[in-house]
Amino acid sequence: MPAHTPPVSELHRRILDWFDEHRRALPWRDDPEPWRVMVSEFMLQQTPVVRVLPVFEAWLERWPTPAALAASSSGDAVRAWGRLGYPRRALRLHAAAVAIVERHDGRVPDSYDELLLLPGVGDYTAAAIASFAHGRRAVVLDTNVRRVFARVVEGVQYPAAGVVRAERDVAASLLPDDEATAARWAAATMELGAVVCTARSPQCDACPVSDLCRWRALGHPEHDGPPRRGQAWHGTDRQCRGRLMAVVREAHGPVAPELLVAAWSEAAQRERCVDSLLDDGLLDLDAEGRFILPG
DNA sequence: TATGCGTGGAC
DNA sequence: TGTCCAAGCAT
Numbered sequence: 675m676p677a678h679t680p681p682v683s684e685l686h687r688r689i690l691d692w693f694d695e696h697r698r699a700l701p702w703r704d705d706p707e708p709w710r711v712m713v714s715e716f717m718l719q720q721t722p723v724v725r726v727l728p729v730f731e732a733w734l735e736r737w738p739t740p741a742a743l744a745a746s747s748s749g750d751a752v753r754a755w756g757r758l759g760y761p762r763r764a765l766r767l768h769a770a771a772v773a774i775v776e777r778h779d780g781r782v783p784d785s786y787d788e789l790l791l792l793p794g795v796g797d798y799t800a801a802a803i804a805s806f807a808h809g810r811r812a813v814v815l816d817t818n819v820r821r822v823f824a825r826v827v828e829g830v831q832y833p834a835a836g837v838v839r840a841e842r843d844v845a846a847s848l849l850p851d852d853e854a855t856a857a858r859w860a861a862a863t864m865e866l867g868a869v870v871c872t873a874r875s876p877q878c879d880a881c882p883v884s885d886l887c888r889w890r891a892l893g894h895p896e897h898d899g900p901p902r903r904g905q906a907w908h909g910t911d912r913q914c915r916g917r918l919m920a921v922v923r924e925a926h927g928p929v930a931p932e933l934l935v936a937a938w939s940e941a942a943q944r945e946r947c948v949d950s951l952l953d954d955g956l957l958d959l960d961a962e963g964r965f966i967l968p969g
Numbered sequence: 970t971a972t973g974c975g976t977g978g979a980c
Numbered sequence: 981t982g983t984c985c986a987a988g989c990a991t
Contacts (some may be wrong), residue, residue: 718987723978725986759975766989796989816987836970865985873985874980904984905973916975953976974991979985 680886686727686859692882693862696869698768701730703806703861708782711738711807715799721758723868729756741780743771749967753923754955758858761919765955777865784808796835811853813845814860818867823848825871829888830889831897832873914938914947922957928964 697703700723702714714716720753730933734752739741743751748768755764774782783789783805789800801812815837824833827844834841850856870877878884889895909912917937922929938944948965951957958968 720974720986720988721976722978722986757976759977760988762974763989794989798988802987809991814987817985818987868987902984904982907975908982910973912974912976920976974989975991977986 676751680883682848684915685826685848685883685886686855688882688886689857689862689866693858693865695859698869701727702886706807708784708803709809710734712782712803713767715735715802715806716763716770717758719763720760722749725758729754731759735755737771737955738784739780740771740774743768744775747967747969748955749958749969752919752967756923757920759916761956762796762954769793770795782807784810786810794848798862800859805857809854809857811849811851811856812860813842814864814892815842815845816862816864818869818871819860820864820867821873822863822867822871824898825876825889826883826887829892829895831889831895832902835902909944911947911950914940915951917952918944918947919956922967927963928960928966930964 684884700714702710709948713932714726717733735748736754746763746768751764751768752761755761758764773792774780778788783792784804784807786800786804789795789803790797790884792800794880795803798816799812801814802816804810805812805814817833820833820837823841823844824830827848848859850859866881870881878887878890881887884890906910918934921937922935925933934944934948938947950958955968958966960966
């Protein structure tokens with residue numbers, strides 16, 4: 675651990691106390707049943723809480739267990755996903771539900787290693803489910819936690835583009851030994867990053883560790899280094915795919931190819947994107963060559 | 970390790 | 981208006 679790291683016990687006490695008082699009431703937090711936590715984590719990958727809330731409630735109403743989702747088609751999952759974005763997540767959640775039924779007797783596994791083997795579950799999601807749903811001790815490193823540690827410990831505005839070894843070591847060294855406390859710590863540090871230590875305008879006045887924060891002590895130096903490149907959007911395949919998926923998702927029946935022209939006029943790109951959507955399993959063709967969601 | 974992958978709100 | 985950002989994953 676770097677020499678400038680604040681006293682760990684003090685960080686723990688302050689952030690855990692702050693969390694006890696300020697934690698948001700969230701449906702997957704108030705009732706952290708494992709399937710609910712798993713669904714929420716898939717939906718929250720790159721998608722804000724406020725947009726997830728209504729879709730989450732409808733999803734759990736319809737599919738209260740992995741077995742229920744596994745018994746539906748992947749296309750039903752894609753349609754229910756609505757406009758959350760990155761619809762391949764819906765496909766992966768469906769595939770994960772099938773795997774849970776086949777390999778885990780319908781119960782969401784509780785170990786990081788088993789979770790990691792599920793489709794759509796990477797390092798973060800495996801750690802989050804193990805920690806939030808099962809109370810396990812796991813290093814939960816999401817964008818919020820990474821930003822909090824980058825600022826408080828390293829004294830920089832933003833973490834590096836990718837997780838590096840040293841960063842994981844710092845996070846591991848800060849994780850409380852006690853299992854239940856470690857799980858609270860994971861939720862607390864995420865919450866602090868999501869609500870107070872935000873990317874754009876951090877609310878240092880409301881931060882329980884502002885006086886221990888290295889970034890604040892240094893005068894909030896701005897990000898130094900290569901510019902953080904935003905994702906291109908206009909005219910990209912992602913935009914095209916989104917338009918095409920919206921047409922099929924919101925149609926009442928099969929969609930004739932001609933109807934996709936209105937969604938994207940440039941033929942070569944449209945056809946390339948249709949092919950990629952078919953390849954991904956997000957679209958399918960019926961007997962008449964019309965587009966449908968997979969059955 | 971760098972890209973590609975949706976969507977919409979905030980500024 | 982354009983840019984940035986949001987509980988990442990797979991390749």
